[in-house]
Amino acid sequence: MEHIELFFKSIFVDNMVFATFLGMCSYLAVSKKVSTAVGLGAAVIFVLTVTVPLNWLLDQYILREGALVWLGEEFADYDLSFLSFILFIATIATMVQLVEIVVEKFSPSLYNSLGIFLPLIAVNCAILGGSLFMQSRDIETLGLALNYGFSSGIGWFLAILAIAAIREKIRYSNVPAPLRGLGITFIITGLMAIGFMSFGGMLTGGDDAPKADETKTAVQQEENTNTTIEAIDEVVEVSTITE
Template sequence: MLEHVELFFKSIFIDNMVFAVFLGMCSYLAVSKKVSTAVGLGAAVIFVLAVTVPLNWLLDQYLLQDGALAWLGPEYADYNLSFLSFILFIATIATMVQLVEIVVEKFSPSLYNSLGIFLPLIAVNCAILGGSLFMQAREIPTLGLAFNYGVSSGIGWFLAILAIAAIREKIRYSNVPAPLRGLGITFIITGLMGIGFQSFGGMLTGDNEPPEETAPTTAEKIEEKEIKKEIEDEKAISYNEVKNK
């Protein structure tokens, strides 16, 4: 359970797709002018990642890894189909994106029109493919953790685009210097938000926790006194030698 919780929060805040590895920046910048549009695209990204990462985990475990085909028989144990990873991962993603596009067009035509070309472009969004490739590279051991990683990575991307969309809606009424209007100030805000998200690292990983101090034992105290006495004696001898000279 602790492993699931740690992976969930780490994927959202520390290994955020936008602020840590800068994936999905095209959609992040282009569809973040309105909060309503950002929410729709963010929800679609969460759904696609939640479905494709576990599916690609199954493909990786039972088809692509070296020896993954052993379940078909001993004669297939030496096969290694890892060179097909990109093709199969992208095929899975494209299928899920097509499903999302059909559902959004059916139930929310206004959102479908707002997202425009960026909805089908989720299929080539590097954040979606990056989720599956990071899952493979980190050798996530179970299907449950793979699903957890897909959902949490999607939530991290969703929070990033939602936050920048809310800021961009408000910043329209601010007196931004002319050279920085538009993408200029957006990049600056993104950098500052990235610094803020990275600051969660120490709290979640515990790397900065000081070591626990233990009370010194009697033997350690005696040894420390003897060392101090030896140092004082050496200082006194050195002082007398200098004085005699």
């Protein structure tokens, strides 16, 4: 259940683009065509799926305070958390370089269409944000880290794919001149963010939600209280008329 909830929340409620506005540079620049958006989105999914679990391992067994205890008791007091950014970015850059080599080898046309934005995945704030959010949320297992990386990539992919499809359609629409280009794109992005955030109401619940019996009891108590107040008002009105 925890995996399912994390999966859907990362895609819809905590979407990298619509909830935290991370990765907006490539989101806006590469979303003019669906074909390029699909290629970049797939690359982001791969990089997030690989780097978030790898950085989770680095955080658990090297970076955080006491993580080096597996080397011996004399290393139990070491705290290398100040190296988090450096090691996280190094891991991301390595994976992005691998993706760039593979894309250039097997799809030169996609490599040329993505241009500079493919190597810039290494400095895409959505990629680093995935690892930092993983660290700040204290994700407990490697499986959850893998789930979070993959689902966050899916969310970013859906965002750029949706805006690319819409931007291809609005080319043939009568958009007011001041809003053409990035203006209408920002407006559409805001509306899409509202739509994605609306899924939050569907994913709430669990231990924090009141049980059905407790809710029913509370409603009955409120109805009884209202009935008592109405009865008292009627008695007061009758007494006033009698007097």
